[in-house]
Amino acid sequence: MQKEKNVLLILDDGSIFKGKSFGYEKAIAGEVVFNTAMMGYPESLTDPSYSGQIMTLTFPLVGNYGVPPRSEKDGLSTFMESEKIHAEGIIVCDYSWEYSHWNAVESLESWLKSEKVVGIYGIDTRELTKLLREKGSMKGKIVFPEENGELKPENDVPFVDPNLINQVARVSCKEVITYGNGKKKVLLVDCGVKHNIIRCLLKRDVTVIRVPWDYDFNTIEYDGLFISNGPGDPNMCDVTVQNIRKALNGDKPIFGICMGNQLLSKAGGANIYKLKYGHRSHNQPVRMVGTNRCFITSQNHGYAVDNATLTSDWEPFFINMNDNTNEGIKHKTKPFFSVQFHPEAASGPTDTEFLFDKFVEML
Numbered sequence: 001m002q003k004e005k006n007v008l009l010i011l012d013d014g015s016i017f018k019g020k021s022f023g024y025e026k027a028i029a030g031e032v033v034f035n036t037a038m039m040g041y042p043e044s045l046t047d048p049s050y051s052g053q054i055m056t057l058t059f060p061l062v063g064n065y066g067v068p069p070r071s072e073k074d075g076l077s078t079f080m081e082s083e084k085i086h087a088e089g090i091i092v093c094d095y096s097w098e099y100s101h102w103n104a105v106e107s108l109e110s111w112l113k114s115e116k117v118v119g120i121y122g123i124d125t126r127e128l129t130k131l132l133r134e135k136g137s138m139k140g141k142i143v144f145p146e147e148n149g150e151l152k153p154e155n156d157v158p159f160v161d162p163n164l165i166n167q168v169a170r171v172s173c174k175e176v177i178t179y180g181n182g183k184k185k186v187l188l189v190d191c192g193v194k195h196n197i198i199r200c201l202l203k204r205d206v207t208v209i210r211v212p213w214d215y216d217f218n219t220i221e222y223d224g225l226f227i228s229n230g231p232g233d234p235n236m237c238d239v240t241v242q243n244i245r246k247a248l249n250g251d252k253p254i255f256g257i258c259m260g261n262q263l264l265s266k267a268g269g270a271n272i273y274k275l276k277y278g279h280r281s282h283n284q285p286v287r288m289v290g291t292n293r294c295f296i297t298s299q300n301h302g303y304a305v306d307n308a309t310l311t312s313d314w315e316p317f318f319i320n321m322n323d324n325t326n327e328g329i330k331h332k333t334k335p336f337f338s339v340q341f342h343p344e345a346a347s348g349p350t351d352t353e354f355l356f357d358k359f360v361e362m363l
């Protein structure tokens with residue numbers, strides 16, 4: 001086996017973890033978060049909502065099923081959530097140097113190297129996760145010391161708080177893109193949309209008009225408005241919130257997912273706050289408010305809507321059964337709703353995919 005470079009994962013609180021590199025070798029910084037899903041690293045790494053973040057996977061063995069082709073069909077990635085890796089880096093406990101899967105065409109190592117993304121292993125991810133749960137998600141960096149332990153300035157970087165940078169502007173499309181040719185038109189505000197959201201809409205035979213996050217979509221004719229997921233702090237998207245607020249005066253159906261839930265809530269007058277360490281997994285239980293129906297959901301978010309600040313026109317739609325945080329809102333009289341989880345989850349539970357049917361039926 002080749003000799004892998006030593007790396008240090010340094011956290012903002014001074015904690016240092018020693019590991020080895022299996023990806024691209026460059027010093028990086030970002031917000032260190034953890035994801036407890038057992039699988040789905042190709043989808044998670046390409047989810048634009050991870051932009052600016054260094055993703056710790058708690059599942060102990062990663063890489064054993066390789067990476068699917070980076071193919072595209074009709075402008076959408078076939079097996080991934082976007083065209084490229086958005087996470088700054090990935091932290092695992094044990095990297096599997098061998099892989100086997102019917103759909104794999106390369107190893108995680110070769111994919112990371114060709115996309116110039118950092119991957120490290122040999123980290124006690126259980127200890128790291130316990131720390132992040134105790135202290136909250138933290139700024140962190142991965143640096144490359146010499147064999148003798150010396151850290152040269154060119155192999156070091158300063159800490160970065162990605163939530164102070166407009167991540168949505170980094171990942172949103174730059175021009176209007178149209179998909180499908182269904183009769184009903186869905187105007188999709190792209191804050192960093194996962195391709196499976198577009199696939200889920202197209203499966204229901206609509207035309208999707210994808211516009212940049214700051215596009216004044218109120219100038220376009222549409223039958224329904226969709227607000228996508230996206231990275232970073234929702235408070236960076238004031239332009240989007242202003243545009244949504246105008247749409248709230250009308251009565252065309254609105255559906256939002258994740259960042260979309262946060263932006264719709266803000267447009268409706270509610271406040272957002274940062275969770276200590278967020279929800280990133282495939283097994284978050286949510287209850288539909290007013291019922292005893294529980295769904296298992298896939299999630300990836302660090303911010304949440306403050307239920308107590310929902311204005312009188314709105315009510316909570318779903319509640320997280322672990323910590324009682326908001327998992328969605330709905331308007332009391334108009335066809336507007338959004339969820340904090342991912343009904344389009346791939347890989348992940350598909351319990352809530354019916355929400356796409358609900359939206360398309362309203363159009």
Ligand SMILES: NC(=O)CC[C@H](N)C(=O)O
Nearest residue numbers: 229230232258259302303
């Ligand atoms: N997946 C998302 O849309 C995440 C929304 C937001 N960036 C958060 O972390 O809460």
